[in-house]
Amino acid sequence: MSLSEVFDPGVLAIPMFDDVHRTLAGEIGQWCGDREPVLRSPDIADPAAAGRAMLAEIGRAGWLSHLDPDRPGSDFRSVCLRRQALAYHADLADFAYAIQELTADAIIRHGTAQQCGRYLPGLASGAAAGAMALSEPGAGSDLSACILEAAPAGEGFVLNGTKSWIAQGDIADVCVVLARTGDGPGPLGLTTFLVDTTTAGFKADPVGAIAPRSWAELTFTNVVVGPEAVLGERGQGLVVALDVLERARASVAAAAVGFARRAFHLALGHARTRKAYGGKLSDLQLVRSSLAGMEVKLSAAALLTARASWAVDTGRDHATQSSIAKLYASEAAGEIVDAALQIFGAAGLVAGSPMELLYRQIRSLRIYEGSSEVIEMTIADAL
Numbered sequence: 326m327s328l329s330e331v332f333d334p335g336v337l338a339i340p341m342f343d344d345v346h347r348t349l350a351g352e353i354g355q356w357c358g359d360r361e362p363v364l365r366s367p368d369i370a371d372p373a374a375a376g377r378a379m380l381a382e383i384g385r386a387g388w389l390s391h392l393d394p395d396r397p398g399s400d401f402r403s404v405c406l407r408r409q410a411l412a413y414h415a416d417l418a419d420f421a422y423a424i425q426e427l428t429a430d431a432i433i434r435h436g437t438a439q440q441c442g443r444y445l446p447g448l449a450s451g452a453a454a455g456a457m458a459l460s461e462p463g464a465g466s467d468l469s470a471c472i473l474e475a476a477p478a479g480e481g482f483v484l485n486g487t488k489s490w491i492a493q494g495d496i497a498d499v500c501v502v503l504a505r506t507g508d509g510p511g512p513l514g515l516t517t518f519l520v521d522t523t524t525a526g527f528k529a530d531p532v533g534a535i536a537p538r539s540w541a542e543l544t545f546t547n548v549v550v551g552p553e554a555v556l557g558e559r560g561q562g563l564v565v566a567l568d569v570l571e572r573a574r575a576s577v578a579a580a581a582v583g584f585a586r587r588a589f590h591l592a593l594g595h596a597r598t599r600k601a602y603g604g605k606l607s608d609l610q611l612v613r614s615s616l617a618g619m620e621v622k623l624s625a626a627a628l629l630t631a632r633a634s635w636a637v638d639t640g641r642d643h644a645t646q647s648s649i650a651k652l653y654a655s656e657a658a659g660e661i662v663d664a665a666l667q668i669f670g671a672a673g674l675v676a677g678s679p680m681e682l683l684y685r686q687i688r689s690l691r692i693y694e695g696s697s698e699v700i701e702m703t704i705a706d707a708l
């Protein structure tokens with residue numbers, strides 16, 4: 326597996342990256358190539374077991390070790406490079422990595438030393454799974470409508486309510502939960518909690534997805550937590566959630582680039598070998614136009630992602646840059662995968678084939694962690 330297959334060397338060469346990033350790109354690209362048979366054959370009949378196994382795999386390899394407070398941390402450009410490589414090779418590997426990163430980021434940025442010490446080593450080794458539970462049946466794009474109640478009881482709280490669409494929800498050991506504590510009106514009345522999923526009253530029901538992954542609805546019935554479960558300040562739950570999401574959006578863009586780059590390479594390979602009209606598909610001008618369009622979009626998406634992750638690392642306005650990168654890269658990835666499938670013709674529709682899998686795997690990126698429409702509003706607000 327060459328570096329230039331997973332990453333665009335021209336993008337890696339720009340001064341927004343340094344040698345540490347170029348070395349990492351080479352290492353994770355190589356690892357993914359070596360482990361490809363394992364990464365590409367998850368047990369889709371049992372997404373929870375597959376998710377656990379994938380977490381263990383990437384944990385063993387050390388790709389999450391920077392989440393351990395006793396180990397050197399990671400900058401965000403590295404997070405994005407890891408996601409791009411994992412997404413290029415295996416949807417589930419990217420998914421497991423991303424959700425672990427998301428959960429740990431909330432704890433690293435807003436947790437106490439005690440919370441970091443308790444949860445991060447397990448997340449970093451892959452032995453424990455994390456989840457971030459924000460959405461509810463009645464609160465998706467508008468998180469301020471969250472109604473899961475955390476009623477004060479003694480020094481602690483009692484949680485009651487439902488969370489929807491939670492990635493790794495049915496395998497999580499610890500969940501970041503956004504709940505209403507009523508400390509203030511609307512968005513000011515929310516607090517985030519760290520909830521151990523072994524706590525009595527916690528229940529996870531798996532939800533089947535367009536691309537099988539561990540995904541669940543969570544029910545909280547009189548779940549009792551102590552004061553040490555509060556993550557960040559009371560009444561600042563939405564701030565915690567948005568802080569984490571604003572950074573994470575750049576990494577969603579990176580994953581989009583990874584998925585789309587693989588689709589592009591598959592289409593290019595097919596066009597160069599598929600015989601048509603006495604020549605090859607790749608001789609036809611309309612096919613060449615389609616491939617050229619993919620390459621332009623890929624370049625733009627990779628550059629916007631690089632700018633956003635660099636903005637995170639250098640303390641610039643990363644919220645807007647992250648949103649721009651996620652919006653463009655996820656929309657472009659949808660177009661690229663669709664165009665790539667078209668080049669395959671009927672062969673692109675065969676169930677379980679790489680193109681058909683990519684077609685299903687890419688769709689959710691335009692919805693989770695801020696749908697395209699919501700992100701457009703965010704960008705417009707910042708103008």
Ligand SMILES: Cc1cc2nc3c(=O)[nH]c(=O)nc-3n(C[C@H](O)[C@H](O)[C@H](O)COP(=O)(O)OP(=O)(O)OC[C@H]3O[C@@H](n4cnc5c(N)ncnc54)[C@H](O)[C@@H]3O)c2cc1C
Nearest residue numbers: 457458459460465466490491492689692693694696698699
């Ligand atoms: C694969 C996947 C994994 C997920 N994982 C998690 C997770 O781990 N944790 C978690 O908390 N949530 C998770 N989610 C939920 C996700 O965050 C929500 O789906 C997302 O925020 C959108 O909310 P919704 O689905 O309720 O759609 P709604 O908010 O009901 O929106 C429906 C449609 O209306 C549009 N819309 C909304 N507001 C506006 C507006 N102001 N102007 C124009 N259009 C608008 C939206 O763009 C969308 O197209 C996941 C979702 C997916 C698909």
